[in-house]
């Protein structure tokens with residue numbers, strides 16, 4: 001297969017396993033490019049990309065911008081981080097701006113689930129969802145799977161536990177879709193109040209005992225508690241959360257095998273993982289960041305080649 005089955009990247013749930021394989025093969029090539037002395041290719045000189053960030057972001061925004069620049073695209077940036085963005089108004093404004101700027105591709109982060117789908121229906125541009133509320137974050141899940149594949153050889157049959165705030169995490173949902181599609185076994189682990197009731201319908205199992213989950217898995221993906229998406233308390237205190245669901249070196253050393261530790265960032269050191277774990281050889285957190293650029297280059301390149309046709 002040489003092209004994606006989709007014209008937009010709105011969520012992992014719209015992709016096929018072949019799409020993921022194609023993205024990874026393309027990312028392998030771009031990973032080689034970004035390790036060259038001249039880290040740039042002229043592929044997208046005729047493409048204009050708008051990065052629209054209606055929600056805070058550091059690494060995702062920088063990673064997309066770097067990926068776009070390494071493909072030689074023209075890039076414009078718009079950030080309006082605000083929790084009071086009203087969906088209808090702002091997105092209609094966005095649509096009109098995009099139409100008049102004649103951009104080919106839009107990378108958008110937005111607090112409302114479904115914002116990317118909405119935009120894709122109203123704008124004649126290719127849309128990449130860079131996180132829509134607590135819904136999906138497809139490029140994060142792709143770079144996570146790519147990093148597991150790089151470390152362990154393949155995803156098929158691997159056991160992955162996603163730990164933490166599953167309820168509010170778009171990283172969790174996109175990872176579940178991506179890992180299941182590629183044949184991994186997936187568990188989620190966290191306080192019962194932060195695990196949605198429907199989760200088992202997605203083909204994952206629930207484990208509330210972190211030690212048991214870690215003994216079972218090959219990979220633990222540690223998520224940040226999304227305090228900004230909570231209006232009430234879901235657990236008694238941060239200290240108690242850390243005692244039950246935080247990973248520290250002592251806990252890892254007590255397992256009879258070495259597991260891979262992942263984190264999408266930003267890390268709350270001392271809450272979901274301690275510094276000695278985050279900085280240990282077992283953690284592939286910085287590989288995830290590096291792979292993020294190659295994977296995003298691949299997604300942008302493959303979607304752009306569909307525009308050009």
Ligand code: NCD
Nearest residue numbers: 059060131137224264265266
């Ligand atoms: C994640 C996000 O924004 O959803 N971060 C990221 O994209 N690297 C996870 C988080 O904020 O905890």
